[in-house]
Amino acid sequence: MPDPLDPTLLLDAAHTAACLPYPALAAEIGRMLADARVQVPPRLVQALPGGGSLFVMPALDGRLAITKLITYTPANLGTDRPTIQGHVLVFDVATGERLAMLDGPTVTARRTAAVSLLAAQQLAPNPRGPLLIVGAGVQGRAHLEAFALGLGVREVRIASRRPAGAQALAEHAQTLGLQAELVLDPNTALADCPLVVTCTPAAGVVLSALPRPDAFIAAVGAFTPAMVELSAEVCVHCAQCGSVVVDTRDADHEAGDLLQAGLDVTRFVTLKDVVLQQQQQEQQRPQGRPPGPVLFKSCGWAGWDLAAARLATA
Numbered sequence: 001m002p003d004p005l006d007p008t009l010l011l012d013a014a015h016t017a018a019c020l021p022y023p024a025l026a027a028e029i030g031r032m033l034a035d036a037r038v039q040v041p042p043r044l045v046q047a048l049p050g051g052g053s054l055f056v057m058p059a060l061d062g063r064l065a066i067t068k069l070i071t072y073t074p075a076n077l078g079t080d081r082p083t084i085q086g087h088v089l090v091f092d093v094a095t096g097e098r099l100a101m102l103d104g105p106t107v108t109a110r111r112t113a114a115v116s117l118l119a120a121q122q123l124a125p126n127p128r129g130p131l132l133i134v135g136a137g138v139q140g141r142a143h144l145e146a147f148a149l150g151l152g153v154r155e156v157r158i159a160s161r162r163p164a165g166a167q168a169l170a171e172h173a174q175t176l177g178l179q180a181e182l183v184l185d186p187n188t189a190l191a192d193c194p195l196v197v198t199c200t201p202a203a204g205v206v207l208s209a210l211p212r213p214d215a216f217i218a219a220v221g222a223f224t225p226a227m228v229e230l231s232a233e234v235c236v237h238c239a240q241c242g243s244v245v246v247d248t249r250d251a252d253h254e255a256g257d258l259l260q261a262g263l264d265v266t267r268f269v270t271l272k273d274v275v276l277q278q279q280q281q282e283q284q285r286p287q288g289r290p291p292g293p294v295l296f297k298s299c300g301w302a303g304w305d306l307a308a309a310r311l312a313t314a
Helices: 013-018 022-033 104-123 138-151 163-175 186-192 232-241 256-260 271-282 302-312
Strands: 044-047 053-060 064-072 084-092 098-103 131-134 155-159 179-182 195-198 203-207 216-219 228-230 243-246 294-297
Touching (some): 013 098, 022 104, 022 138, 064 302, 084 104, 098 104, 104 216, 104 294, 104 302, 155 163, 163 179, 186 203, 195 203, 216 228, 228 232, 228 256, 243 271
Parallel strands (some): 131 195, 155 179, 195 216
Antiparallel strands (some): 053 064, 084 098
């Protein structure tokens, strides 16, 4: 067997996953956010015939330069073909050598869940759960694993429009030692779940009931202005009665949930702001979290892929 940690290999999905354990990846994302050498140019999103998109996402720091090249094809949902396909190319800044080629869908799944994990570690008022997952696809599985390993979640409720997918995710949760329950309407489970992840194809609102005062919601499915998972009432409630945090400033023009709710996204802090503030507070007197539900809106960023490359080639 080849060594999955050998950075000179072209890593398949399994080897890429082995290089990116969720708690370590969340920690690396935190370090990356505090690294002043990191540069992330705007990503290129090219529409493709048939409704798909080509994403070109570069980023670099003092050691590595990466580009993620992936296609996103919504029409593949429910087929044997994945909706996300492609690779992350990793180069040495000093020599220009290619150090690795990581499996793009695996990086996307794991770094997205690790970003949500980091946000929950920093912001969740009640991080042990139970956890409600809305959407039983790749991201549902990744977030289930990340929150179980990184937060110690032991109970999960799963809601999906695909019963077979929900059942499969529940069975996977049980193999991890979790108690899993299927729910038909995720809104009915909100009263029992202080941790919530929405990771659907974002073709329509899936959460419209108001969350608990101690809720943490990671909304990751909608990453364009036209996509939405949360009702306007939920978004406005979190902004008025709790707090809203976005993953990066790119969310200012990408966060469909918040934009469609008529909110000024530019006024919300980013995960980097939260991480840097937490580091400063650790050197001073710690402060309590603000009251009310927390909505973390994630849209994606090549910096997260850079963090994955840093960890995989460390």
